[in-house]
Amino acid sequence: MTGIRTNAIPSWCPGCFNFQILAGVQNFLDKQLKSGKKKQDFGIAAxxxxxxxxxxxxxxxxINTLHGRVLPTCxxxxxxxxxxxxxGFSGDGDAYSEGMEHLVHAARYNPDIKYIVHDNQVFALTLGEPTPxxxxxxxxxxxxxxxQVPPINPIKIMLGAGATFVARIFANAAQVQEILTEAFSHKGxxxxEILQPCLVFHSDKGYDSRFYNLQKSGHNKSSISAAFAKAEEFDYNSxxxxxxxxxxxxxxxxxxEEIKSKKAMKSKILEELWQK
Incomplete structure (x- = not known):
């Protein structure tokens, strides 16, 4: 297999927005390979x-890993x-329920990995239970x-935990490709988060008429206070x-990795001095 896609036949429901996410990821990776990168330069987890x-x-x-363990695997x-x-790829249940403890600390540690959360606001695989x-x-x-309980706001949580790159898009192939290009140029x-309706258990909530683009509206992405203000605009409830x-x-x-590398180097120097 020389291309990015395998021969496996997708088993998602017809019309599932995961097809859009896959198309965007595939387009991004195809472009990476054409620019000189090789498959073995990448590692994925779900x-x-x-x-x-x-x-x-x-x-x-x-590695197709355990439920909620995508980030430690990455x-x-x-x-x-x-x-x-x-x-890494997770769903909203995988990331915000079973995997929440890993998510918060990954944001703190700032490993140089890229993490996509497919958020359809429901446990779709197990037939429609609520997620955070x-x-x-x-x-x-x-x-x-x-x-009865209000939903969490993942954007605010990531900002509060210290994530160095926080983004949200809709499940649209062009948006996926564009944000991955930005994310992979970011070191950290x-x-x-990708908002996507689940056609079976959590259908479209009129998203299209409510979206607007932060960058086109002049948002200052280097301002944490501006980021929090924008995160407040959608509470996942309205x-x-x-x-x-x-x-x-x-x-x-x-x-x-940079922090761990310096610590490892320091330990090696101390060990060499001790041996002398």
Missing amino acids: GIGCHAKIFDYLSLPG IGMKLANPKLNIL TTEQGFVDKTNPSGV FAFI SSSKIPLGIFYQEKRKTF
């Missing part, structure tokens, strides 16, 4: 859920081989009276508020 099927459709080395690959370009981003009032078989942890898309925040900071 968790458990509808999102994780993307692992079967990309002909790249990686960090392990990066520490083992710092030259790899690491891309499900809106209040959502009815399913486990919540016949509707979800890049958090990318069905009418505007939804900003694009890069909320970006800053330069030492990566986890």
Whole structure:
């Protein structure tokens, strides 16, 4: 197999927005290969859920890991081989429920990995249970009276945890390709949330009429206060508020690998001095 796509036949539902995400990822990776990179320059990881099927459709080395453990898997690959370009995939349940503890600390540590969260605000693979981003009032078989607790705001959480690249887009192939280009030019942890309806369990909430582009509106992505203000505009609960898309925040900071490398070098020097 020389191309990015494998021969596996996608098993997503017809019309699933994961096809758009796959197309955007494929277009980005195809361009990377044409520019001289090789497949072995990349490493991918995916968790458990509808999102994780993307692992079967990309002909790249990686690990289809445990539920909620995408980030420690990605960090392990990066520490083992710092030259790899690491891309992780999670769903909103995988990232914000089982994987939340890893997400917060990955933002703190700032490993040079790129992390995509497919957020359809529902556990779709297990037939429609709510996730941490499900809106209040959502009815399913486990919540016949509707979800009572408010959803989390992942953008605010990432900003508060210290992520150096925080973005949100819609499940559109062109947007996916564009944001990956930006993310891979950033050295550090890049958090990318992709809003996507689930056609079966959490359909379109009128997203199209509510989106606007942060960069086209003059947003200052180097301002943490401006980023928090924009993150407040959509609380994952409202069905009418505007939804900003694009890069909320970006800053330069030492990566986890750089810090670990210096510590390892210092330990080696001390060991050599001790032996003398």
